[in-house]
Structures are given as structure tokens and as C-alpha cells.
Amino acid sequence: MESNIIRISVRNLVEFILRSGDLDSRFTGFSRAQEGTKAHQKLQKEYKDKYSEERQVQLEEIDQTKNIRIEYNAEVSLKHTFEYKDFSFVIEGRADGIIVKDEEVTIDEIKSVTRPLEFIDENYNPLHWAQAKCYAYIYGVQNNLSHINVQISYYNLNSNTTKRLVKGFDIEELQQFLFFLLDSYYFWANFTRDWMVKRNISIKNMSFPFEAYRKGQRELAVAVYGTIKEGKKLFAQAPTGIGKTISTLFPSVKAMGEGLIIKVFYLTAKTITRTVVEETVLKMGVAGLQLKTITLTAKDKICFQEKSSCNPEDCQYAKGHFDRVNEAIKEILTKENIMSREVIVKYSDKYKICPFEFSLDLALLADCVICDYNYAFDPRVYLRRFFDSGEEDYVFLIDEAHNLVDRAREMFSAELNKSSFLELKKVMKKVAPKIARALEKINSCMLGFRKLCEGEALEKDSIDGYSDINTELKMADKNVYIQKKEFEEIYPLLRRFSSEAEEFLTSNEKTENQEELLELYFNVLTYTRIAELYDEHFVNYLQKINSDVKMKIFCLDPSHLLREAMKRAKAIILFSATLSPMNYFKEILGGTKDDYSVRLLSPFSVENRKLLIADRVSTKYKHRENTYSTVSEYIKAAIDNKVGNYLVFFPSYSYMERVYEDFSEKYPGYGTIIQKNNMVEEEREIFLGNFQEGNGETLVAFAVLGGVFSEGIDLKENRLIGAVIVGVGLPQLSLERDIIMDYFNKKNSSGYEYSYMYPGMNKVLQAAGRVIRTERDKGVILLIDERFGNRTYKNLFPKEWHPNTVVRSARDIQNNINDFWRK
Incomplete structure (x- = not known):
């Protein structure tokens, strides 16, 4: 990448230079973007029809041999390189419309507004003119024009009327304006060039920030670099200890220095991971790297x-x-x-x-943006300033990619509750009768939906292949109704409410119950946006909860939407210690047969850990009540040989609490702590603060599989010397898990595996991974559940889990662990 080439969009250039005044994000109607798009399409169609008809009339009325140009082109991409001072500015953007009538050309910029058109004149918003003038100059230069018109078409969303403002410009005048912008941007261009030179020299001279590569580290780094170079996608299973952060970030930065990419997006699911990335960049800084890195934090x-x-x-x-x-x-x-x-x-x-x-x-x-998955994938909040201008040379480094499965389902799903509409209707009756009437119609519609949950329409064909599961649910008295078809009858009612709410909120800034109205407005907006994505990968369901009813658009399979979102980057690297089975994750995370995959071995010696399998205990829900005493005894046997800190993981809070009570009563000599539901950050820090090396006494911490303490924590240097995992981690039986199971049974006959087994085993693997974090760590892992002895589960064991030992009793556990610690 040449350092004197500066790429910038028209919009970013104009806004960066000309913006001024206050930041004002007061409510202006957040469906404006959707309605604005429709306004664009409406006006563009009107123009196209108008000029098509006008051309036809002229062809009929005059000599048809004359070359007549009457046309309208919408969404025209424009890109031009301008040499200015010592830079080449590559400026690009997209004009809403270009009108050509013989020799006269007009650049049309469409803006949707709610302000009455009589209050809009040519001074309404200088940025609108600035943007259109830049498009006009690019088009004029490329088509050798000496004069060109600029038109701003203001479309009022409330009245559906249009006001057009037109100005004519000589090309020299537009050149002066664009060069004024470039002159104002010159400092930033200089800074960018100088920084890129400095950064790229530092990248070239930067060595790997550790004395040597760990086992598997070079292999992963090479795979990442090759994937970026080819502009492809890589799925990497890299066990704990390989150093996934440095092994993905280092080759990405090297690729940036060679001009293969222009920006790194390091995407994470957890705050603690973002800190690790910052620390890794600091280490590369010690090795000579100069890199501008920013961490994005949620607004609230x-x-x-x-x-x-x-x-x-x-x-x-x-x-x-x-x-x-x-x-x-x-x-x-x-x-x-x-x-x-x-x-x-x-x-x-x-x-x-x-x-x-x-x-x-x-x-x-x-150069590097560290942020949550949402900023790249969530259709509601992804960073449009980066990703709406087309494909760019970015790389997405997706850490702990196993978490993206459920996160993606959340991003692409939406729900509404009948009670929200009913409660707000009561308070808005006097304040805003129009809104109250709109809410009443939605409430009535959902009353009809509630009858479906009560079984009044199970015999209808509209349930689209869900008759079996609906019948089963009804027999189980779950008050649920599922259908493949959308509940389209509610869409116009929701749009009506959104429109009334917008009009009220824009006119009444601070009113009673404004927060409740805003919250419901945003929920409805989310629902209607997700509805626009609806296809065969979704399902709709209704669930009666007492007198209330929940209506949900549920994303069963996020693969297609993730695949589309990943096109926002040149290369994608998905990595995790527990990306197994690989075929499952490749399918569900939008992979294709052309994508690369790599499975790396653990760099740690198997001699440093003892893995025991107690497969004579059933922890299935129906058997749990009979296992409290046995599990307590097994925990005691696992911790009895060596003083230190241990974590015990359970499939649910209730099971954990029962065993905790039993263990504490029988073995009061041990220090114990227990995870509470919905712990705040300060409580989590206090919990982890108990894990100190050399406490002089044994600590047994009770926690939940899949919770905040089963992944993402790094208890090195003997701060944790053992983990007991009770159960195979199956997600709790639920309606949504059953719907997912039904969908994948029909798709690939692997419904139970995709819905329950694989997500559950992933939790187990993550929890077990807390024990050995460095080459110096030693520890024990005890798995308690009869299913760990089954071939189907053993096939999911990573290679580093071999060899392992099956134990039959508490004494057997104690003897094996005693031998391990004596070595």
C-alpha cells in the first residue's frame, strides 16, 4: 500500500471537515432509516418512469434518427483519484440519482425529513449540498463537463410530498470546493501518511515478541497469514496454551504492513478477552510495533x-x-x-x-479495532460507517468463535409480549388517544394469537409441517403454537403503532411514560427489522404465559446471515480452543467446503494432568436427587490429596446448591464458595479473588457449567489445581432447543447433536480448560456422568484427553490422584 494514497468516502470527508455544533441524538424517529430507504426507492422509480415516458414522447414527435439522451440512473457508484499537493486522494461514494437530458446533467441527492417542507430552503443543511457537489464534480471530471446541476430532493415522510432545490455549478467552482475540503483534510492526510510509513517500518522490523514459538503457534500464524493473503476463511481449533491471540494478531499485523489489509477487527464476546488483546498489542509494542489500537465500549x-x-x-x-x-x-x-x-x-x-x-x-x-461481535454482525447496531460502503480489505479475527452460535441466534431473533401493549394502552389513553387505539388493535390481535396456544387451531394446515411438534407440545400442556408462516396480520398494526409513536415522540420531548413508550417502540422496531430477514432459516412461535402471550421470530440457523455479514471483510479467522466437532461449527457459522480448517494439538505435556472418568453415576435430571451424597463423596476424594484451589461445575443452579449443602454439612473442614445467579462485576471479582496461590488451605468453589467462571478466566501458576465436572453440560430442556432439534432432524438427521449434545460438550471442554493454562501448571480433571463412557461422547474428546482413566469409586479416585501428585 503506497503511503501517499489516501482513500476516503465522500460522506466521511464532508462530515469530518464541515461538522460543527452540538451532538444531538434526541428522538427523531428511528424507523427513519427504513422509511428513508423506501423514500429513495419511491422517488427513484418516479424519476425513472418520468424520463422513460418523456423520452418515448420525444422519439414519437421528432426525427427518430436524432441522438436523444433522456435517462435516469439510480444508485450510481462514483470513484475518482485526485492528485492534490503531494497526495493521491481516492474519493468514492454513491449518488442517489443522475439525470441526463441531452447535454444537461443533474446530480440528485435524496433526503427524507419530517420537518414541514415550507421550512426547508437551500440553507437547511449545508452538508447535503456538500455531499452532492462532490458527486457532481467527480461525474463532471469523468465526463468532461463544463457545467452540471445539483438537486436536493427533500421527501417529507409524514405528508409524502417532495420539494426539489436545484443549483447550477461550473466545474471550476466545484473543483475549488472539493480542493477546499482536501486542503482542510491535508493535516489528516499528512498524519495518515506519516503514520503509515512509521507503522509499516515498525511492522517490517518487528520480531515475534517471545523468545520462541510454542508448539502449534507457528503453524497457526502461518495458516492465518495465508488465509488473509488469499482472502478466504479459516476455522482454527487451537487448544489452551498455544497463544491464540498472538498467533492470530501477529500475522494479521504483518499482512497489514505488506498492504494485504487496511484494518484488523478483533471480535470478542467477553470484556476480559479485550483486555488480553490490549496486553498482546503492548507486548508487540515492546518488540518494536507502532499500531493504533482502539477498544470500543458499549454506549451505556x-x-x-x-x-x-x-x-x-x-x-x-x-x-x-x-x-x-x-x-x-x-x-x-x-x-x-x-x-x-x-x-x-x-x-x-x-x-x-x-x-x-x-x-x-x-x-x-x-489500525486495529477491538470490539464485541455485535459491531460486525448484529443487523441493528453493526458499524455502518465501515461496512455499508461495500467490501473493504478488512480482516475479522473472531475469538472464542464457539460463542458466536448462540449470540448469532440472539442477534437475528426478536420477540414481543402482549402485556407490554396492554399496559401501555392504559396509560396512553388520555395522553395520546391515537397511540392507545393502535395499541388496542395490537392487543386484540394478540388475543387471537393466544387462542392458537390454547389449541383452537391445531388442526389447521397453516402450521406448515409443525403439526407433530405442536400436538406434542399441546399434550405436554406447554401452551405453545409454532408455525413456519409469518404472523403477517400483525405487521401493519405494528407499523401503525410505530408511526403514531414517532409522531408523538418527536413533538413531545419530555412526557410522562416516555421511557415506557420508547422501550416498546424500539422493541417493535427490532421485531419489524428482523421480520425483513425472515426466510426458511426462521420459525415463528407463540407461547402463552399465564394470561400473557409471547410472540417470537426465532432464528433456527444463523449460518446464511453470518455468511452474508462476513462478506464485509476480505478474510475471516474463526478460532477457539473448543471448535469441535469442526464440521458442526463450520456449518452453523456459515462455512463452506472451500473454507480452510486447522486442528492443532495442545502444547502441554499430558503428564501434567490427570483425567479421570467416573461413569457409574447418572446425573440425568430424573436421577439427580439420588446422587447428591455420591457426588459430594467424589468431590472430597478429588481434593483430599493436595491442598489448593478447586472448581466444581454443575449443569444447573439447583443441582449445585443441593450438592453444596450436602458437601458443606459432611465436610465442614474445607473452605467453600458458591456462584450466585446474576452476579455483578464486583461480585465476580471477589469470587475470583479467592483463588490465590499458597493459601495454605483447600478452597472448593462451586460454579455452573457455561457460566462466567467456566470460560474466559485465567487462573495460572497453581491458582487452580483441579476441576470436577458434573454432567455432560446439556442445555436445559426448553422449547427453543426442541424447535432447533426438530429443524436439524429434518435437515441432516442430527437434531439432538446440534441442539443439545455439541453445545453441552463445548461447555465441558471449556470448563476443563481452566485447569492447565501454562506449561508449568499441573492439575486433575474429574468427569462425573455415565454418558462420558459412551462412544458418542468419547468421540468428542480432544486428543489431549488421551490417555484417561475410568474410576469406579471414591477410593479409586483418591488412589489415582494420590499417585499423580506423588510423581
């Missing part, structure tokens, strides 16, 4: 206000935000390389600017 977690209120009246950081933000960007980029949450907050407070918006601006200029 980084906001200075107790309640996020992005408007200048309520927040001093919103008032004048755009007047100060560029100076803040200039200073932070000059002084900092790693822009963590704490660093962002420090500069935001200094310049009195919004930390969240500040971080989004910095992401545009950063």
Missing part, C-alpha cells in the same frame, strides 16, 4: 451520564461536541497508540466530548 457503559441522554440540554459533553472533537482526535492520535476505555474517558473528559461518539470517530483512523 462508557457514558458519563447516569442515563444516556445525548442532547445539549441534558449533557455538557453533547453541547458543542463537534466544535471540539477534531482537536481531541488530533491530540490522542499524537500521544497514544493503545486507546483503551480508560484512555478514551480521559481525553473525553478533558475536551468535554461524548466518549462513545469519540471512540467511533477514532475507529475510522485506527
